[in-house]
Amino acid sequence: MNPGIAAAALAVVSVATAVIGFYGLRISRTTGDFFVASRTVRPWWNASAIGGEYLSAASFLGVAGLLLLSGTDALWFPVGYTAGYLMLLLFVAAPLRRSGAYTIPDFTEARLDSRAVRKVTSLVVVLVGWLYIVPQLHGAALTIRITTGLPSWVGSVAVVVVVCLTVVAGGMRSITFVQAFQYWLKLTALAVPILFIVFLLAGTGTPALAPPSENPTGLAPAGWYTNVSLLVALLFGTLGLPHVLVRFYTNPDGQSARRTTLIVLGLLSVFYLFPTAYGLVGRMFAPDLARSGQPDAMVLLLPRELIGGPAGDLLSALVVAGAFAAFLSTTSGLVVSLAGVISQDVLGAGVGGFRLAAVVSAVVPLGFALMTGSLALAGSVGLVFAFTASTVCPVLLLGIWWRGLTDAGAIAGMVTGGVLCGGAMIAGSLAGAASTPAWLAQPAAWSVPTAFAVMVLVSRATAGRVPKTLVRVMTRLHTPERPLATGR
Amino acid sequence: MTRVRVTAPAAAARPVTESREAAQESDVGQVFVRSLIRSQLRLALVVAGGFLVILGAFPLLLAAVPGLAETTIAGIPFDWILLGVGIYPVIGLSAWLYTRTAARNEARYRDLAGDQ
Numbered sequence: 176m177n178p179g180i181a182a183a184a185l186a187v188v189s190v191a192t193a194v195i196g197f198y199g200l201r202i203s204r205t206t207g208d209f210f211v212a213s214r215t216v217r218p219w220w221n222a223s224a225i226g227g228e229y230l231s232a233a234s235f236l237g238v239a240g241l242l243l244l245s246g247t248d249a250l251w252f253p254v255g256y257t258a259g260y261l262m263l264l265l266f267v268a269a270p271l272r273r274s275g276a277y278t279i280p281d282f283t284e285a286r287l288d289s290r291a292v293r294k295v296t297s298l299v300v301v302l303v304g305w306l307y308i309v310p311q312l313h314g315a316a317l318t319i320r321i322t323t324g325l326p327s328w329v330g331s332v333a334v335v336v337v338v339c340l341t342v343v344a345g346g347m348r349s350i351t352f353v354q355a356f357q358y359w360l361k362l363t364a365l366a367v368p369i370l371f372i373v374f375l376l377a378g379t380g381t382p383a384l385a386p387p388s389e390n391p392t393g394l395a396p397a398g399w400y401t402n403v404s405l406l407v408a409l410l411f412g413t414l415g416l417p418h419v420l421v422r423f424y425t426n427p428d429g430q431s432a433r434r435t436t437l438i439v440l441g442l443l444s445v446f447y448l449f450p451t452a453y454g455l456v457g458r459m460f461a462p463d464l465a466r467s468g469q470p471d472a473m474v475l476l477l478p479r480e481l482i483g484g485p486a487g488d489l490l491s492a493l494v495v496a497g498a499f500a501a502f503l504s505t506t507s508g509l510v511v512s513l514a515g516v517i518s519q520d521v522l523g524a525g526v527g528g529f530r531l532a533a534v535v536s537a538v539v540p541l542g543f544a545l546m547t548g549s550l551a552l553a554g555s556v557g558l559v560f561a562f563t564a565s566t567v568c569p570v571l572l573l574g575i576w577w578r579g580l581t582d583a584g585a586i587a588g589m590v591t592g593g594v595l596c597g598g599a600m601i602a603g604s605l606a607g608a609a610s611t612p613a614w615l616a617q618p619a620a621w622s623v624p625t626a627f628a629v630m631v632l633v634s635r636a637t638a639g640r641v642p643k644t645l646v647r648v649m650t651r652l653h654t655p656e657r658p659l660a661t662g663r
Numbered sequence: 664m665t666r667v668r669v670t671a672p673a674a675a676a677r678p679v680t681e682s683r684e685a686a687q688e689s690d691v692g693q694v695f696v697r698s699l700i701r702s703q704l705r706l707a708l709v710v711a712g713g714f715l716v717i718l719g720a721f722p723l724l725l726a727a728v729p730g731l732a733e734t735t736i737a738g739i740p741f742d743w744i745l746l747g748v749g750i751y752p753v754i755g756l757s758a759w760l761y762t763r764t765a766a767r768n769e770a771r772y773r774d775l776a777g778d779q
Contacts, residue, residue, distance in 0.1 A: 247732075250746040254718070261714060261754050265707040265761055387740050388733065406718075430769070433762045440758045444751035451747040455739065576704050646693065653700045654776075655769040 180488050181322035184496040188360070189337045192503055193344075195353045218431055222438035224351045225422045227358030227500075228508035229256075229439075230446060231307075232314030235361060235501035237552030238447070240470035242454020243462075246388065248402060249454065252557070253447035255406050259413025259560075260443060264436040267414045269429035270575045270652040277424055278515045279417055279567060286574045286652075288642035289582035295589055297520045299566045300417045302593075304513040305540045306562060307416070308506055310555045312544035314471070315502045317552075321472045322495050328545055334499070335541045338507045342514065342533045351425065357504040358442065364497020365449040368478045368490040372456060375482060383459040400620065401613050405557055408619035412560025415567030418508035421515060428656050453477060471552050474498070510536045558600050561619035565592030565626045573630055575652060580630070581640040588630025595622040692776060699772040703765060710761045717753050721745055 234256060241249035276282040279300050284293035312331035319330030341353060375381075413419065426432040457464055457473050461480050464473050475498065478490035513536035518528040566589045573580045573588075599618035603611045614621070642648075725732045725742050732742035 247742050247746060250743070254746060254750050257751065257754055258714070258718070261758055262711065264758055265711050269765070387743065430766060433765065437758050437762050440755055444755060447751070448748065451743070455743055455747075576700070649700065650693075650696050653703065654696060655773055 178323040178325075180492045181495045184492040185319075185323075185333070185499055188496045188499045188503065189333070191356070192337055192341055192353055192500075195356055218426070218435045218438060220351060220355050221422065221425055221435045222442060223355035223358045225354075225419065225435065225439045226442040226446065227354035227356070227361065227504045228418055228422065229260075229416075229443070229505070230358065230361055230501055231505035231556060232311050232498070232501055233552045233556035234446070234450065235365070235498050236314055236317075236471045236474050237310075237554075237556065238450040239453035239457065239474045240472070240552070241554070242451065243457040243465045243473050244470050246390065246454075246458065250451065251402050251405055252409070253451060255409025256413070257440065257443045257447060258406075259409050259411075260436060260440050262410050263414040263419070264433060264440070266572055267420075267575065268423060268432045268436045271420060271571070272423045272426050272432035273429045273652050273654075273656060274648075275424075275651070277421070278512065278519065279415075279420055279571070280516055280520065283570055283574065283585065286642075286648055287580065287582045287585055288644050289585075292570075292582045292585050293520070295586050296567070296570065297516050299589055299593060300516050301513055301536075303415070303559060303563050303567065304417055304509045304516075304536065305543070306559045307418075307556070308509050308537070308540035309544045309547070310552050310559075311502045311506045311509075312541060313547075313555075314498070314552055316544070317469070317471055318475060318495060318498050318502075321469065321475055322491070330502075331541055331544050334502045334506055335537045337503055338510055339534055339537050342507055342510050342537075343530045354504050354508060357500040358446075360500045361497045361504075362442075362446055362449070364493045364500070365446070365453070365474070368494055369449055369452045369456065371486075371490060372478065372481050373452070376456070376460065381460065385459060385462045387455055387458045389458075389462070398613055401617050404561075404613075404617035404620035407623055408557055408561035408564050408617070411564035411568045411619070411623055412562075415563035415571060416560075417512040417516070417567075418505070421512040422508075430655070450474070456481075506537070557617075561617070561622065562593070562596045562600065564619055565596040565622040568623070569627045569630050573627070573634075577631075577634075578645060578649060579634050579638065579641065581634045581637045582642070583637040583640055584630045584632075584634025587633040588626045591629040592622055592626030595625060695772055695776045699768060702768050706761065706764050706768065710757050714753065714757045718750065721750065 234253070238249065238252050238256075241252060271282065274282050274285060276285055280293045280296040283296040284290065312334060315330035315334045316327035317330070319325050319333070320327045323329075423432050423435075426435055453474050457477055461473075461477060464470065464476055464480065475491065475494055478494060479487040481487075482490060510533050514529050514533035517536060518532035521532070569588050569592065570580075570585045574585070596618050599615050599622065603616050606615070725745065732740065734741040736744060
């Protein structure tokens with residue numbers, strides 16, 4: 176691709192992000208504005224923002240790349256990413272909003288009345304966030320290398336710089352506008368090129384090079400265990416993601432939190448049609464992209480491969496812009512939620528602490544991303560979901576729905592899940608992808624039930640530690656918040 | 664290390680419903696709260712279970728009917744349509760049903776608790 180066009184696309188997205196961020200600065204004044212936009216964001220804005228934040232490098236590049244490699248097996252990724260939101264709606268959305276907490280550690284501390292639980296939750300949340308930022312930066316590195324020929328580190332550093340500038344400038348309020356804008360940008364950037372390609376292929380009657388069921392590489396297909404374990408990770412991992420949860424605090428009440436989630440499900444469903452279309456078209460008309468060793472770059476390369484000329488260049492530039500929007504939005508969402516946790520627990524709440532924490536939250540994973548090589552994006556994000564599902568998810572689900580949870584049970588369960596899943600991730604990366612057995616490569620199917628079991632058993636054993644505030648907290652989580660006097 | 668509670672200015676704060684919470688901590692209030700929690704949990708489990716059954720049925724259907732996966736509609740193989748497109752309306756419908764019924768449960772609770 177023409178490097179100038181790609182660079183121009185990057186510059187436009189970065190500048191647009193910064194401008195919307197600075198516009199937001201003018202209306203965010205208090206600490207509350209910085210953290211959660213004072214809970215006055217409308218459902219459509221909020222839903223677009225959640226969609227923008229959630230659709231990461233894995234969704235934008237990784238899903239299509241994996242579909243190209245593995246065919247229908249990889250369709251479980253978009254299905255799981257979307258269905259995870261259904262689980263979030265069913266079990267978490269309204270009670271979490273009603274808890275009135277800013278962050279997940281706030282929630283666990285309030286529910287279990289324990290500072291120790293807060294510390295462990297904070298640690299887990301920061302780990303999840305850092306693990307999740309790394310693949311975004313790898314995606315940025317890949318995009319920069321493929322499209323401009325510049326060294327990979329330029330992409331990662333550019334994302335971190337833009338994110339730090341926007342977050343430090345405006346906090347959550349401006350982030351909400353930035354994210355909402357980026358959802359629609361991502362959707363356009365995927366939809367326009369693929370529709371163009373499909374009409375062109377249909378119009379010229381180009382014959383398919385391969386049937387979509389044909390495996391373009393010699394890789395073995397995933398077994399049923401891998402698919403089931405992946406679904407467990409995605410279904411239960413989504414409801415523990417820190418940057419997703421912090422968004423729910425910006426709804427005015429529990430009912431609107433549900434309405435927002437309903438809109439998000441619609442937005443995600445529409446979005447995932449397009450990576451699926453890329454995967455199918457790639458498999459039928461450009462199977463050689465799978466053999467080039469960079470399937471994650473498929474979305475970036477397909478327009479030029481199938482259209483060519485200036486039109487292909489322009490469409491590629493649009494895709495590059497969308498990809499950068501994906502890296503920027505997910506990273507900034509994570510940085511905001513991590514900064515919320517770090518500043519409240521370590522640096523002291525307040526706007527200054529929040530800004531410093533934001534920089535820390537972005538720079539640490541940058542170092543890690545620069546030191547490590549990129550894996551398949553959808554796969555590495557899938558592992559982060561497995562980690563979240565083994566740690567944050569049990570404490571949220573049991574905390575919201577089970578009166579018997581104790582602080583000791585919560586800590587034991589989170590530590591067990593974290594050690595099991597983290598251990599499997601480390602063992603898997605040491606052994607290398609080729610020689611890792613499926614149960615180790617995709618640990619969610621056993622690490623999530625174990626974490627739940629430990630949490631329940633230890634809570635049962637320490638039943639005397641059930642907090643005294645239980646009745647008040649459970650009432651608050653589950654009852655509609657409108658005062659009874661009004662509305663009658 | 665000291666922690667400072669972060670709050671927006673009082674003007675931006677919503678009316679705090681202390682009286683509501685106090686009323687609900689009575690024994691009668693708690694009966695209603697517990698019944699609300701139970702019905703919301705049951706609803707969530709039923710919707711999640713139903714969705715997972717349908718989700719599991721999709722690959723079973725493809726495996727059980729030979730040749731179905733390869734059937735094409737407008738050039739697109741049926742397994743891609745089923746898993747890549749067909750699942751999303753199921754998710755949306757489940758979510759819509761849940762949201763409606765959950766709000767109804769809350770309305771019923773509000774009527775009961777308000778009549779104390």
